[in-house]
Amino acid sequence: MSIPAIEAGRLSVSYGGRRxxxxxxxxxxxxxxxxxxxxxxxxxxxxxxxxLGLATPEQGYVRxxxxxxxxxxxxxxxMPQMRRMVAGQLSGxxxxxxxxxxxxxxxxxCSASARAEVNAALDAVDAQELAMRPVMSLxxxxxxxxxxxxxxxxxxRILLLDEPLASLDPARMRETTRRxxxxxxxxxxxxxxxxxxxxPLMGFMDHVLYLAHGKALLGSxxxxxxxxxxxxxxxxxxxxxxxxxxxFVVADGGADTLHCCDCxxxxx
Amino acid sequence: MFAYEFMxxxxxxxxxxxxxxxxxxxxLVLRGQSFASHALSHVGFAxxxxxxxxxxxxLLGFGLSAVVSGMGMGMASDRVIGRDVMIGLVLSLAMGIGxxxxxxxxxSAGAATALLFGDILGIAPSSLYWLGALAIGCVTCLGVMxxxxxxxxxxxxxxxxxxxxxRLLDVLFLALVGIATAMCSQITGVLLVFTxxxxxxxxxxxxxFGPMPGMVVSSTLALCxxxxxxxxxxxxxxPASFWIALLGSxxxxxxxVVAHLRGR
Numbered sequence: 437m438s439i440p441a442i443e444a445g446r447l448s449v450s451y452g453g454r455r456x457x458x459x460x461x462x463x464x465x466x467x468x469x470x471x472x473x474x475x476x477x478x479x480x481x482x483x484x485x486x487x488l489g490l491a492t493p494e495q496g497y498v499r500x501x502x503x504x505x506x507x508x509x510x511x512x513x514x515m516p517q518m519r520r521m522v523a524g525q526l527s528g529x530x531x532x533x534x535x536x537x538x539x540x541x542x543x544x545x546c547s548a549s550a551r552a553e554v555n556a557a558l559d560a561v562d563a564q565e566l567a568m569r570p571v572m573s574l575x576x577x578x579x580x581x582x583x584x585x586x587x588x589x590x591x592x593r594i595l596l597l598d599e600p601l602a603s604l605d606p607a608r609m610r611e612t613t614r615r616x617x618x619x620x621x622x623x624x625x626x627x628x629x630x631x632x633x634x635x636p637l638m639g640f641m642d643h644v645l646y647l648a649h650g651k652a653l654l655g656s657x658x659x660x661x662x663x664x665x666x667x668x669x670x671x672x673x674x675x676x677x678x679x680x681x682x683x684f685v686v687a688d689g690g691a692d693t694l695h696c697c698d699c700x701x702x703x704x
Numbered sequence: 705m706f707a708y709e710f711m712x713x714x715x716x717x718x719x720x721x722x723x724x725x726x727x728x729x730x731x732l733v734l735r736g737q738s739f740a741s742h743a744l745s746h747v748g749f750a751x752x753x754x755x756x757x758x759x760x761x762x763l764l765g766f767g768l769s770a771v772v773s774g775m776g777m778g779m780a781s782d783r784v785i786g787r788d789v790m791i792g793l794v795l796s797l798a799m800g801i802g803x804x805x806x807x808x809x810x811x812s813a814g815a816a817t818a819l820l821f822g823d824i825l826g827i828a829p830s831s832l833y834w835l836g837a838l839a840i841g842c843v844t845c846l847g848v849m850x851x852x853x854x855x856x857x858x859x860x861x862x863x864x865x866x867x868x869x870x871r872l873l874d875v876l877f878l879a880l881v882g883i884a885t886a887m888c889s890q891i892t893g894v895l896l897v898f899t900x901x902x903x904x905x906x907x908x909x910x911x912x913f914g915p916m917p918g919m920v921v922s923s924t925l926a927l928c929x930x931x932x933x934x935x936x937x938x939x940x941x942x943p944a945s946f947w948i949a950l951l952g953s954x955x956x957x958x959x960x961v962v963a964h965l966r967g968r
Contacts, residue, residue, distance in 0.1 A: 488865045490864060490865060507867045509867065512865075514861075514862055514865045516859070516861035516862055516865075517861075525734075525909040525910065525912070526734070526858070526909070526914070526915070527912070527914070530858075530914050530915060531858050531859065534851075534854045534855045534858045534859065534915075535855060535858075535859060535862055535863075535866075537851050538851055538852055538854065538855025538856070538863055538866065538868065539851075539852065539855070539866055539867065539868065540851055540852075541848050541849065541851060541852070542847070542848065542850070542851050543847055543850055543851070543916065544850050544851050544854045544915040544916060545916055570912065583859075586859065586862065587862075
């Protein structure tokens, strides 16, 4: 049996005094494409921070490829949410290049090999042209492509993508997901892809990691997105409803929609 | 003009200040911390006043208080953001303390004017050694830390994930800003530090230069403003600080026009 790409054992993590992950255990097979689902505050970003070594577990462990790497040493490419990106007036190329040699001391001067590596990452996401423009002139989707290029530097074996579809329109969501899937498939990468909306990922993902009330459930779409499975996860009766190909997760009595997912058939 | 020693000293001091203000200001603007230089100059004013009162050089008091305050600002960065009332009160208090110290000096009026609006023509030749040492030390430190600082400035989340200590970088950088502010205040005075530190850097960024060329252009523009201000002051009999402030605004406005014409 192969070593899991990411493994958590009885992992507990708190954020702002609240326990967002409570004794969570799962093992993600290498090379799989995993949608990390959950509402606001469900612990998606906290899980990523724990994997990256930025949040210290109160309990339990999280391992990457069977090891506990030091902070910043693991073979993981990380694409954060865009909220703290401040490279307004510099070009996208410089923003990506800054990530390449940002861990070493010295002047921000790029050698020929460093330039080639940055260009290769930009080529991989088809962003050479837009990388020449100032970041502040780019749309949300274009910035996401630059962040993805940055995450591909240093040849990672695992990608952690935090809300890469945020602020994109539905057509762009599907296009971005396909781009990421193709890249991951070609390079044999393991991908954790956090999102509120499962729709653009249908047909691409191998597994769903659903987070709710501090708990986690990992499995295929058919295993996880069911009334019994999610009721057990939430610890309260919820109902999974399909309406015109769309999937809704509804609280007991139908008063609140906990989560909605469009389950229309898609092909890769 | 160059027959007078005080003019030669002024030109060398302006060169040293521009040499430091270019790269430091470039990072300040990039990180959105432009007002840090303004704040540190206010705190430095109190330190300079206290140093003069105790018979020490104003540059020493200014530099020490600005560096210590910069480091404190870096350590408390999360708690300072959004507290504009508290920041305003602290800055006002610093100016008040500076005014109190100067009140007890017999030559208070001249000292206050020099500190607030600069006295580049009054810089002693012996001060150039200090300014030179500070300039070389400051730029060397910034050069060594510029790769991680650039990474942390552009993508703090990813930089943290890659193992960078964001707080340490913030503290070290703001300490360098304290030194640069102290040097700059010798040229422009406390109230006009912004013109030499921020205006050239903002113009350089607006013109779309990358990090290395951007810092060089920022320094060059700062030097042009400082030397241009000195020359204009010589021929017009108006204060150099006024001309430097005016040139800073003109350069920034021109950079905006050029950027607009280039469609940036």
